[in-house]
Amino acid sequence: MTTVVMEQIGRLFINIQQIRQIPSLVEQSIPSLPCTVKDWEVPQIFREPYIHSGYRPVRQSWRYYFFTLFLRHNESVNVWSHLFAALIVLLKLQEFSQTMDFWSDRHTWPLLILLVSAINYLTCSSLAHLLQARSEFAHYSFFFVDYVGVAVYQYASALVHYYYSIEEEWYHIIKAFYLPMATLLAWLSCIGCCYAKSNAKVLHPWSRKLYQIVPAGLAYALDISPVVHRIYSCYSSSCTDSSIWYHECQIIFFLLSAYFFSCPHPEKWFAGKCDIFLQGHQIFHAFMVLCTFVQLEAVHLDYKQRQHFYQTWHRDSWPVLVCFVVIVSSSIVTMVYMRHLVKVKLGLKEK
Template sequence: MLSVKLPRLFSIEQMPQVFHEQGILFGYRHPQSSATACVLSLFQMTNETLNIWTHLLPFWFFAWRFVTVLYVTDIQNDSYSWPLLVYMGTSCVYPLASSCAHTFSSMSRNARHICYFLDYGAVNLFGLGSAIAYSAYTFPDALVHTTFHDYYVTLAVLNTIISTGLSCYSRFLEIQKPRLYKMLRVLAFAYPYLWDSVPIFYRLFLFPGESAQNEATLYHQKHTAITLLASFFYSAHLPERLAPGRFDYIGHSHQLFHVCVILATHVQMEAILLDKTLRQEWLLVNSRPLSFPQIAGAILLCLVFSLGNIIYFSAALYRIPEPELHKKET
């Protein structure tokens, strides 16, 4: 009979410090796992298993939605739908990158860092996709045709580049300066989100305009609330910080963070689809649509500079001696 031996699991005391997770005491994989062992761990209950599946399954759902929209869209002639396709494409990239990062992060110390560098780049690419969709469909009436609108996507590209670099750099401070590391990591993701959400906040709390007063508003409210909840779980490390060892496999903050992020993306997608449909007539008359060179240029710049950041910081891992990288500040 064919049998598969699942990889052995370890406690936090048996793991190098770079693999430690606050409040998680058991269920760690070998710090030098093979690629095969990493894949097998998808079918074994470890402290990473649900981190993987809470993004791997939604990836297939978002991919199905993307293909469905792609199938009914005349890509060559329907320029109004281009921003939506970019957004839906990037919404597939980040959950896949995240699930891969969590799957293969136990192969080595450097592999762990590089996996998450790529994860950060994918998250920021999704942020840019969101900004492109917001620029095309969700801007409140009063901000359309303003200088802010004209430079909104350009600055969103700059934000993704800075955010990827800052989040990658923060990993070098994870053990030496944990408070600074956490502050930089949260800042790296918070400020691009805040910039992207300015038109949403203006619409929700100030003056939406006649064309923006529609059913999408409720979804934008839900998206904002769920995103704030996700941010809380990411930064607070609750509930495992209050009861170390009790939530190692199910219910720790990163799993809850993943679930909230996926729900937020789903609600955001519904809001964008509603705005695209309900505001189409008004937007085609009153707004300047993003051209193909603008959209392609924004995505290309994001990819080139973010990959440049990832390559630079990945190379730095091999230039810095391991004791110096992981020596804890006293």
């Protein structure tokens, strides 16, 4: 009996030893990665105001930048915040697909477009922050792709607000121009962001922000107008609409995200202390994720509770699809063109 017990203890000890070796085995399987560097060790285009360290060295292999997903640097939070959010929205898409017929029910298409657009913009943002540090050309290229994702998501947000959330009074006021104007403003937002990024070396920081914020602000003012009118109408009539709280939250979260996108706070107050955590752009990411989540909840509730409205008003689906194709194609063309201009400016040969 004693012998059997000792044999079991010996096997347990061996198993524990093997488990303890796992971290070292994983570490050995990952190639040796360069440490992060200071701001003065990377070109100006990669430096962020008041962020002094945590930068990844440029001109490393693509493999290195993919592996930095698991390292601590000043883009880690930006990468993981949107990567986790994209996975959650993907699970939401799978959850909704169990009760909604995305294939044959055309009234579900706007919600499907929003879900896919949200996954797309979150994924593009994660890739941009993960891979942009390889070279100056990669920096421009990946953020151009990011701006395409944002523009398409802007249109998708406008679409679901117009399709599911709008009140009849506001619908009859804006139905003649809303979708074409939302498409145009989303495209102008993409152009403004691409132009600001491609001319980052010559534009004053506040000028760059204006090129990014003004078109996006105009787009948001139009896109959110059905929701604002809906909230106003609800309070005027003392309604008990269950989705109103979510709509209010999405407006609050968006405005907070806009503030932290526009202003480098709190790193401006604590220069060099927010290099890894609590940067303004990281807080912007967090509020945008919250905005996306509550928007999905609000729109899903509207889809379930307001069928008698949208099934009557939106009998034709072709304007939705045409505008979606236009914003996707025009944004991609803009991205490709701006990428070509940057390549010429940097003196790179076509590959």
